[in-house]
Amino acid sequence: MNEYSLKKKVVNMVLDTNGKEKTDKHHKILEAAIKVFAEQGFFRSTISQIAKEAGVADGTIYLYFKNKDDILLQFYSYKTRKIFNKFREAVDKAENSGEKFRNLIRCHLREFQGDRNMAVVYIAEARKGQHLDPLLDELTKMYLDVLGEVVEQGQAEGLFRKDLYISLVKRYILGGVEAIISTWVYAGGKYDLESMADPLVDLFLRGIGSNDVVAGETP
Amino acid sequence: MNEYSLKKKVVNMVLDTNGKEKTDKHHKILEAAIKVFAEQGFFRSTISQIAKEAGVADGTIYLYFKNKDDILLQFYSYKTRKIFNKFREAVDKAENSGEKFRNLIRCHLREFQGDRNMAVVYIAEARKGQHLDPLLDELTKMYLDVLGEVVEQGQAEGLFRKDLYISLVKRYILGGVEAIISTWVYAGGKYDLESMADPLVDLFLRGIGSNDVVAGETP
DNA sequence: TTTTTTTCAATGAATACTCATTCATTTATC
DNA sequence: GATAAATGAATGAGTATTCATTGAAAAAAA
Incomplete structure (x- = not known):
């Protein structure tokens, strides 16, 4: 300014x-x-x-x-670095891509649960994107990159479908995780967030459809 | 104030x-x-x-x-009502739950694509939730209710898995859709948003996993 | 119809107030 | 005693909100 x-x-x-x-x-x-x-x-x-x-x-x-904006900026910079290291670690210590995926999501939930104020600021203030905070985009980008990495490895290992629109999948997964965090924040942080990791991963992997029926289509 | x-x-x-x-x-x-x-x-x-x-x-x-806040409030109130009718219509005109589901998501994307300013305000300003806008919560709640309805009907019809944690599923779906809209907004609204509906629905229904392998578990 | 009166939406300059930021002074540290 | 850190009252820029004034159009009177 x-x-x-x-x-x-x-x-x-x-x-x-x-x-x-x-x-x-x-x-x-x-x-x-x-x-x-x-x-x-x-x-x-x-x-x-x-x-x-x-x-x-x-x-x-x-x-x-420097000024009021700078407080938010430094917060993003500090937390982003710190959290990203945790994410990186969670992914790296796993053997296969399935475990990496699960670890990443669990780590994400755990870290946000561990610092509710941070979660609120990220969820509420982060969406603006645009001008104030290239840092924010940076965290998002890093996260998406890690995700992409894991998903591609998963495909190579035969764990994930080959016919995935990767950039869509990445956003979609981040969106799902953030929605769960946002719900938790909004509910006052009363229940255990990390325990949502397994059901969430299950949704990501298997979807909500039963068997091979593709709803809404008439094949 | x-x-x-x-x-x-x-x-x-x-x-x-x-x-x-x-x-x-x-x-x-x-x-x-x-x-x-x-x-x-x-x-x-x-x-x-x-x-x-x-x-x-x-x-x-x-x-x-009344004041500046009231402008945003009236906007939410007005748009929320308008959009919700569209959603309702999209769901009601479909026969089976699969079609309802697909219609709802397509309608969501179409409406937001049709009014980019609205999309930006909803995406950027809406997350704050909390104090300013019970209206916002209302739209979210209505959307979740419709979703819940569709999903439950889908279960009854055998299209969707029976072992779903419904409240999680609802949030997760809304999160996924919003993530896609947010990405589109952020990219400057350059590509066609509605065309993302089918790949997105596919992800919701089938997930990203291949076959029946559940990643990260050792059965 | 023409003239007069009333009405009230619209105006935008003036007001009132909130806050980010500064800096002369005080307090702590070495 | 000198240097550095902390203070908080004072400043003033920015802006939400008000309100006395305007004028065009409707209603009433002629």
Whole structure:
């Protein structure tokens, strides 16, 4: 929106000797912001609310973030990297493509369940796409790439159908998973999200049709 | 936000003798607003922009709408009703559940393709759910109900599997369809959306797995 | 019919208010 | 004591909403 001139070095994400993230201001503000965003949506949230939630002064936020947009941006950047590593790991530790597929979806659900505020922000704020956040697209793209990889391997292994419209399949799977997360978020996160992985994978693999009957067609 | 005291009667959606909606101010403003919302997002859009797009003065908008939020609300209310009738019709005119299912999804895609601004607003703005719009939930709920109906009938007719977790299936299908619409919107609406209906239905019915192999399990 | 009066939708400048952002001052750290 | 970090009140840009004024058209009077 305005000029990007950082007056001070920022991004001093300190790690303490245990390797755990030190609860420094930067982190505290980020978490507070996501909580507020999750509750009210990005545009309704004010810097003052975030500052209060983080227990700092309004001005302090500007020592760590360029502006309000930058808070969301840094959140995406941070979480996206972190989550993507988990996804990667889940896929890589599996032997065959079927297991990779199941692991990926289970991991997706588990990670979002583990950080509900993040889930809300991703689900609610992410769709806008377009201008604010190339980062968002990046996560989506990475996810789709991993999925594509798994599906193609699955085809090679004879586990998945050969006649698939891959780009459609990728979107469709991501859509299905996000719909389940969105429902869970919306229901207040009351039930166990990860346990939806198996029924969901079953749907992806077998579909809802019985036998070989293709509904709506008259062969 | 403030008190709800309407000083004048509003909502005079005039129908001319042909039954077509007369292009009165109310309608003109609504369409203009959705265009602006689609381009910039609700919060970035200003009343002045909408007024300019509609070719009226800023103040005129307040003769037809309580406030900015109300524009979005009335849009949802209006479109939701309209679209739902189409969905209903698509389902009712089919004989068997398979055809109903296919019709519903095709209709969904066709309607969204036919009004891209609407699609953008629904996809981008709708996820927030929560507070602003019980209307939104209403559309979703109606859609899920119709879907549930179709799926249950399909089970009775032996077309769909009996061992389905219905509430999961409903969400999952809506998610898949929305993902396809979202992709289309995001790609700039360049290709034909309705033609995705058949491949999509195929995925829903048959899944991506080959034969009876259930991936990731070791039976 | 012509003239006068009333009405009320439409206008857009003025208002009121919200917030992101700044910066002079205070507090902590070394 | 000097440097760095944090503060929060003050600023002002942006914009939703209001309302006194206008003028075209309908109704009433002539």
